[in-house]
Amino acid sequence: MVRAAGMSARDRHPTSGGHAVVIGAGIAGLVAAQALAESFGQVTIIERDRLPDTARPRPGVPQGHHAHALAARGLLVLEELCPGLGRRLDAAGAPPVDFCREARHHWPAGVPEPVSSDVVIRPVSRPLLEILLREHVGARPEVRIMDGHQAGDLVGDAGAVTGVEVTPRGAGGRAMTMAADLVADASGRSSHLPGRLAAIGLPPPAEQRVDARVGYASRAYHIDPAAPPPWRALFETPDAPGRTRGCFALRIERDRLLITLQGAAGDHPGAEEDDFMAFMKSLRAGLADVVAGLEPATPIHRYRRSAGHRRLYHRLPSWPDGLIVLGDATCTLNPLYAQGMTVAALQARALGTMLRERPLASPGSAAAFQRRAMRISARPWWMSALADRAWTDSSPLVRAADAYLGACQRLAVADTAMFRDLAEVSNMLTGPAVLTRPRHLARLLRPRDR
Known part of the structure; x- marks a missing residue:
């Protein structure tokens, strides 16, 4: 089934903006399509699942059965990308929650006393968040969603990608070539992009993996x-x-x-x-x-598929024009730390910013986006990887990072300033450097607090 909002923008404006194809209708694919629709005349989302009409888990998103709390930074960026999302979440029964006042945090050293903060999250089921985003993005006249279709080989060569093979799922489905000015892989941790790059003459990317x-x-x-x-x-x-x-x-x-x-x-x-x-x-x-x-x-x-996995596409010696990859397809974070949706939203926002600066289909632009996307995921990757390595790695760096975080949590049980700073770091509102503020260091170095 093809879901479209009336006549496509290309039909109405044959020369406006070109055609972008997004592989995957999950969170990363939807926010990427939202950003692309600002600059492309037509955006087609290819999704292998049959998408449900109600908020329920689907086979391609097994995490949909599990708890998702939209982190504060991700909430702000999603509202920026999709204005009105907060109102829709309110109406659906998923109100905002003060992370420090209305949530309880059980740490090894104790439970911090609730305190008001500016760190706001949204406890919400993954299926509800996805369907609200899909309704918002799918309502755009530039966007059509082709569910029940499988993306296959890339069309083009090592210099430029010009489309993708698409096959309807089910018996007798015949592959068709879908031409595109830009192909965006947002198909998640199960992305087949390394094999598809090999088919057009590119080497596989280097990979990093950590598994707690x-x-x-x-x-x-x-x-x-x-x-x-x-x-x-x-x-x-x-x-x-x-x-x-x-x-x-x-x-x-x-x-x-x-x-x-x-x-x-x-x-x-x-x-x-x-x-x-x-x-x-x-x-x-x-x-x-x-x-x-x-x-x-x-x-x-x-x-149980919780291993962190990063593919270093930005380090390939060459990158084809007309192809980008974002979200879990390039950097999969342990879901324990609730960073993945926020990273995808930040990458989509960066995509929109780049499109306002220059056409992403122009020579070198896709490679520039890959470098920017990797910079966005770098800090979340190293923070989660250090925490995961604490289970398997006894190196001095890992031991020191784990010990310092533990010390910060012990201090935060009775210190509201440290509690708020930890909340901002874990919600990606700021970087971990705030945990080394002079006030915190002075407290941590005092014998009774240490």
């Missing part, structure tokens, strides 16, 4: 709106090397409590009722008491 062997199990529960938990979100993160277990718990739309249990270093929660509850009871946050008597709204779903 984190696994998840999630279930939603119905809650009584007259007697909800006293918080909007609850976080208990694993802590290397001894505390392998943690959780997310989010009050999401339709009066549901979505709980994701997570275990690092291979200590994964099970999918059976007894195993799931035993894991929950082993946590410090007291979630088992919260869900006692609540009716489950979903089965238990597991997910």
Whole structure:
């Protein structure tokens, strides 16, 4: 099925802006299409899944069953890219939440006292966020969404990509060549781009990988709106090397409590009722008491593909014009740290900025975007990779970074300034350098605080 909003822009304005093809209708693909629609006359999104008409998980996004809290930076950028998204989330029952006042953070050293802050998140199910973005982007006259279609080989050569092969899924589907001035791969961690580059004569990119062997199990529960938990979100993160277990718990739309249990270093929660509850009871946050008597709204779903993976496309000796890659297709972050959607949104915003500066289909522009996209993901990658390596790497750098973060969390339990700074860093509103402010260093160096 092809979903389109009336007559395409190319039909109405045959010479306006050219044609961009986006592979993937997930978060990264949708925000990329939104940015491209400002400069291209037609944007076609190719999606292998049949897209649901309601907010429910789909096969191509297995993470859709698990907890997602849209980080503060991502929320700001998505609202900038898609004005009115906040109002739609409000109307759907996903209000904003003060990360320091309305969420509870269970750290090894204790639980910080709630305090008001400017760090605002949105606990929301992934399917709801995706369908709201899809409705917003799909309403643009320049955009059409072709679901149930598989993107295949690139058309072109090592110098320039001029299109992509597209095949309807199902028996008897015949491949067709879709010409494009720009192809954007936003197909996620399962991207086949390295093989497709090899087919046009380019070498595979260098890759980096880190794996804390984190696994998840999630279930939603119905809650009584007259007697909800006293918080909007609850976080208990694993802590290397001894505390392998943690959780997310989010009050999401339709009066549901979505709980994701997570275990690092291979200590994964099970999918059976007894195993799931035993894991929950082993946590410090007291979630088992919260869900006692609540009716489950979903089965238990597991997910274990959490390794961080970065493909260094920007380091290839040459890059074809007319091709870009963004989101998880180039840098997959451990979902534990809730950075992936924000990185995709920041890359889409950078894409829009570049398009206002010069045509992205012009010589060298696609390679310039790849360098910019990698700079955007660099800090989140190193922050998450350092945290993940704490489970497997005993090098001085990793030990020092892990020890310093632990010291900051211990101080933050009673120090509201450090608590707010940690909240801003984890929500990508600022960089980790704020954790070394003179005030914090002075406190951390005092014997009783150290």
